[in-house]
Amino acid sequence: MELVFLGTGAGNGVPVFYCGCPVCEEAQGDARLRRTRSAVAVVGDATYLIDAPPELSVQLMREGICRIDGLFLTHAHHDHCAGLGDLEIYARYHLKAKLPAVMTKETLEELEKSHGSLKDWLQVTLVAPGVTLKYPGIEFTALPASHAPGTLGYLINTAGVSTAYLPDNGPLTPWCAARLRGVDNLVLDATFHGENWYPQQHLAVHEAIRIGRELAVKRLYLTHMSMHYSEPVTSAALEQEIAAYDSVHLAYDGLRLGIGG
Ligand SMILES: [Zn+2]
Numbered sequence: 174m175e176l177v178f179l180g181t182g183a184g185n186g187v188p189v190f191y192c193g194c195p196v197c198e199e200a201q202g203d204a205r206l207r208r209t210r211s212a213v214a215v216v217g218d219a220t221y222l223i224d225a226p227p228e229l230s231v232q233l234m235r236e237g238i239c240r241i242d243g244l245f246l247t248h249a250h251h252d253h254c255a256g257l258g259d260l261e262i263y264a265r266y267h268l269k270a271k272l273p274a275v276m277t278k279e280t281l282e283e284l285e286k287s288h289g290s291l292k293d294w295l296q297v298t299l300v301a302p303g304v305t306l307k308y309p310g311i312e313f314t315a316l317p318a319s320h321a322p323g324t325l326g327y328l329i330n331t332a333g334v335s336t337a338y339l340p341d342n343g344p345l346t347p348w349c350a351a352r353l354r355g356v357d358n359l360v361l362d363a364t365f366h367g368e369n370w371y372p373q374q375h376l377a378v379h380e381a382i383r384i385g386r387e388l389a390v391k392r393l394y395l396t397h398m399s400m401h402y403s404e405p406v407t408s409a410a411l412e413q414e415i416a417a418y419d420s421v422h423l424a425y426d427g428l429r430l431g432i433g434g
């Protein structure tokens with residue numbers, strides 16, 4: 174099975190239409206450095222999607238993914254859910270069946286304010302943090318994330334490989350930290366660089382690296398990177414900064430990780 178990074182940007186994405194900073198300029202000049210909004214797909218015998226960002230349709234076509242068997246949502250913010258309309262059309266007119274979807278009660282309630290009744294086209298399973306859902310060859314455990322109310326990350330376990338995906342998350346709860354100690358792959362929020370504007374809801378690059386080291390994870394992948402805010406940082410500069418750490422990597426759009434199974 175593979176974890177496919179559909180997008181690795183924060184709420185703004187890189188580049189943004191209103192900005193001419195060095196980060197946006199770098200990404201305008203090199204398509205590989207563009208960061209669409211964050212989501213991943215788990216691709217094996219079945220394909221599971223975690224989040225539905227605004228660029229979802231383009232991301233899926235870029236990666237050659239033409240079937241989705243289940244959707245997992247982390248939370249209801251625009252950068253993670255604005256692509257739901259594409260999935261509604263897929264479910265209603267292509268599948269002609271409800272698409273299985275996993276989320277918290279808080280996420281469902283928030284989304285129904287903007288999207289109407291999701292249960293008309295999603296087969297919703299509500300989960301609370303700590304719940305594990307089992308599918309053939311793979312398990313997903315809902316992880317509590319310190320972000321908006323009801324936000325989750327997911328721990329994905331296949332035969333022999335553990336991978337945690339927490340794109341929007343501030344300080345880890347003790348339960349979460351215990352659960353993630355020593356995982357093979359930790360994919361973690363690194364929204365900010367330098368100053369962290371929202372330390373209870375997000376992490377900065379140096380904080381994500383510290384957590385990865387404290388938890389002794391085998392490989393840390395930084396994602397949900399804004400590259401903007403107080404201190405824009407180019408991908409080239411960031412690569413240089415993390416080069417000192419063997420086990421730390423920048424995720425990028427299109428990255429594929431083997432996750433066992
Ligand atoms: Zn986000």
Ligand SMILES: [Zn+2]
Nearest residue numbers: 192193194197
């Ligand atoms: Zn910019």
